[in-house]
Amino acid sequence: MNSLSQKSLCRSVVGMGRRRVSCGCSESPEKCTDVETRVLVINTGGTIGMVMHDGVLSPEPNALVKTLRTLPILHDEKYAEETKLYECYKPEDKTLVLPKSEQGKRVVYTFLEYCPLLDSSNMTPSDWTTIGKDIEKYYEEYDGFVVLHGTDTMAYTASALSFMCENLGKPVVLTGSQVPIFEMRSDGRDNLLGALLIAGQFSIPEVCLYFYHKLYRGNRVTKVDSGSFQAFASPNLPPLATSEVNININWESVWRPSTPGKFTVYTEMNHNVGLLRLFPGITTETVKAFLRTPMEGVILETYGSGNAPDNRPDLLDEIRKATERGLIMVNCTQCLRGTVTISYATGQALSKAGVVAGLDMTPEAALSKLTYVLAKQDLSLEEKKKMMSRNLRGEMEADLEGAKFSLSDNRFIQIIAKTLSIGCKEELEAIRDALMPSLACAAAKNGDIAAVEAIKNMGTDLNKADYDGRTPLHIAACEGNLNVVNYLLSKGTNVFAKDRFGDTPLRNAVHLRHIDVVEVLRKSGAHLSRDELQDIGTELCRLAAKGDLGGLKVWKLAGVDMTMSGYDGKTPAEVAKAFGHKEVEDFLQA
Numbered sequence: 167m168n169s170l171s172q173k174s175l176c177r178s179v180v181g182m183g184r185r186r187v188s189c190g191c192s193e194s195p196e197k198c199t200d201v202e203t204r205v206l207v208i209n210t211g212g213t214i215g216m217v218m219h220d221g222v223l224s225p226e227p228n229a230l231v232k233t234l235r236t237l238p239i240l241h242d243e244k245y246a247e248e249t250k251l252y253e254c255y256k257p258e259d260k261t262l263v264l265p266k267s268e269q270g271k272r273v274v275y276t277f278l279e280y281c282p283l284l285d286s287s288n289m290t291p292s293d294w295t296t297i298g299k300d301i302e303k304y305y306e307e308y309d310g311f312v313v314l315h316g317t318d319t320m321a322y323t324a325s326a327l328s329f330m331c332e333n334l335g336k337p338v339v340l341t342g343s344q345v346p347i348f349e350m351r352s353d354g355r356d357n358l359l360g361a362l363l364i365a366g367q368f369s370i371p372e373v374c375l376y377f378y379h380k381l382y383r384g385n386r387v388t389k390v391d392s393g394s395f396q397a398f399a400s401p402n403l404p405p406l407a408t409s410e411v412n413i414n415i416n417w418e419s420v421w422r423p424s425t426p427g428k429f430t431v432y433t434e435m436n437h438n439v440g441l442l443r444l445f446p447g448i449t450t451e452t453v454k455a456f457l458r459t460p461m462e463g464v465i466l467e468t469y470g471s472g473n474a475p476d477n478r479p480d481l482l483d484e485i486r487k488a489t490e491r492g493l494i495m496v497n498c499t500q501c502l503r504g505t506v507t508i509s510y511a512t513g514q515a516l517s518k519a520g521v522v523a524g525l526d527m528t529p530e531a532a533l534s535k536l537t538y539v540l541a542k543q544d545l546s547l548e549e550k551k552k553m554m555s556r557n558l559r560g561e562m563e564a565d566l567e568g569a570k571f572s573l574s575d576n577r578f579i580q581i582i583a584k585t586l587s588i589g590c591k592e593e594l595e596a597i598r599d600a601l602m603p604s605l606a607c608a609a610a611k612n613g614d615i616a617a618v619e620a621i622k623n624m625g626t627d628l629n630k631a632d633y634d635g636r637t638p639l640h641i642a643a644c645e646g647n648l649n650v651v652n653y654l655l656s657k658g659t660n661v662f663a664k665d666r667f668g669d670t671p672l673r674n675a676v677h678l679r680h681i682d683v684v685e686v687l688r689k690s691g692a693h694l695s696r697d698e699l700q701d702i703g704t705e706l707c708r709l710a711a712k713g714d715l716g717g718l719k720v721w722k723l724a725g726v727d728m729t730m731s732g733y734d735g736k737t738p739a740e741v742a743k744a745f746g747h748k749e750v751e752d753f754l755q756a
């Protein structure tokens with residue numbers, strides 16, 4: 167399906183690893199923060215890459231990369247040449263690099279172009295599967311993913327991917343444009359640039375949609391305008407980020423899963439689903455025909471806050487018969503904004519007929535959630551219904567359990583504020599932001615879960631790092647505080663966070679040989695980064711020469727390939743043999 171072979175992508179990664187390149191500043195290479203991050207751009211089609219032929223727009227294969235290479239805001243050829251970029255990142259003809267960002271980073275991005283490129287109106291759930299599989303295939307090699315997609319069905323794909331991507335730990339950002347990128351007045355250049363900067367630089371482990379300076383949660387959007395650059399809206403959830411003079415991330419809204427695990431893409435889909443929009447005078451025959459077998463799941467688009475006529479026993483009867491037969495029906499409102507409630511008798515009638523309340527889900531999110539949930543063969547009908555009414559990926563309003571304390575509830579900060587004679591909210595927030603990351607790290611070091619929890623309840627993002635870029639998870643992993651590690655993971659903290667030395671919590675746990683922490687981090691989807699895998703063969707050979715079986719076992723647990731050879735081409739097993747460490751040799755050959 168795609169024109170980029172796996173071999174060429176893998177070689178580009180395994181061969182060189184992430185580079186830290188001198189940016190020309192006066193810092194030593196260790197301190198210089200001009201770091202490259204990698205983004206895979208999956209080009210599925212859409213207007214962004216279309217060209218007018220015979221008066222109609224259609225996707226143009228192999229055109230986008232060529233054009234981007236000529237645009238200085240989207241590609242810095244001078245940097246690529248000076249730093250021999252293409253020797254590290256292959257394939258050369260599909261790899262580009264952004265100019266240095268405000269955050270001091272270089273986003274290197276590689277294109278994976280589908281064949282054929284599609285207008286998104288031609289897409290089906292099997293295209294969602296293709297995209298999901300590619301994200302899974304290249305997951306470990308990239309820091310983030312951008313999916314170029316037509317706008318017409320982008321909200322469906324974004325919603326579907328949000329459910330299919332289980333335990334996602336990296337950003338996946340869908341974008342596209344209203345006008346082709348080749349034209350003078352196009353929104354495509356800004357949209358692509360914004361999506362790349364977000365996917366390459368921020369720990370937002372969600373499927374998102376970036377359009378017209380705003381980053382939205384993918385399963386909250388709907389296309390609202392076919393003639394404006396502001397094509398999307400997220401009526402029930404404010405944007406996760408806005409790109410203005412600065413990129414402002416609304417960290418408190420970023421979705422963090424509470425049950426971490428290894429990243430997988432669930433690709434089974436149930437296609438026997440549909441959307442039924444109520445209208446005054448809809449006939450029983452229409453409803454009956456729609457709900458007929460093989461239909462297994464239907465989103466009923468109702469009026470207002472989830473209402474349907476309660477003076478139509480014929481209609482309600484058909485609905486009841488269908489739900490009793492095992493068809494799952496979900497109630498979503500036709501209104502752009504708002505939620506389904508049972509405050510009206512007309513709403514209650516549906517709930518009595520067995521229809522599940524879809525709360526404030528968009529029809530796009532509800533439909534793709536149904537295709538995902540119904541495909542889970544090992545779940546009972548009741549479990550599937552429960553899943554439909556539960557918040558899985560931030561697609562519906564959360565229960566109150568997750569509600570945050572307001573800053574003014576926080577005695578600790580208030581006492582500090584009083585001591586410093588500070589009264590206004592902005593200053594209180596500034597104090598919180600300055601103090602809390604360090605306090606959270608201190609609590610993580612002491613293994614004090616209650617303190618970490620209290621700090622979180624003050625509204626602190628537990629992903630915030632201290633002056634060394636170290637998060638509470640780094641500290642807990644270093645100290646071997648398994649309970650704190652488990653707590654932090656249950657709150658969805660980022661396992662891929664890197665401190666200013668480029669180390670992840672997993673690398674710290676390996677270094678200090680905290681086997682239990684390594685195991686838990688691996689189960690949560692952590693893997694060593696390309697930087698951390700650099701020269702790993704030499705390190706394994708060093709341990710083999712010393713007969714350090716324990717050290718080798720921890721690396722293996724961390725997912726390292728034990729056959730990687732050292733600087734002289736010898737494998738660790740050969741080195742162990744040469745030094746007469748039989749037990750180590752047997753372990754390495756097992």
Ligand SMILES: NC(=O)C[C@H](N)C(=O)O
Nearest residue numbers: 212213285286316317318
């Ligand atoms: N703006 C667009 O991308 C619309 C196009 N028809 C598509 O969805 O592929």
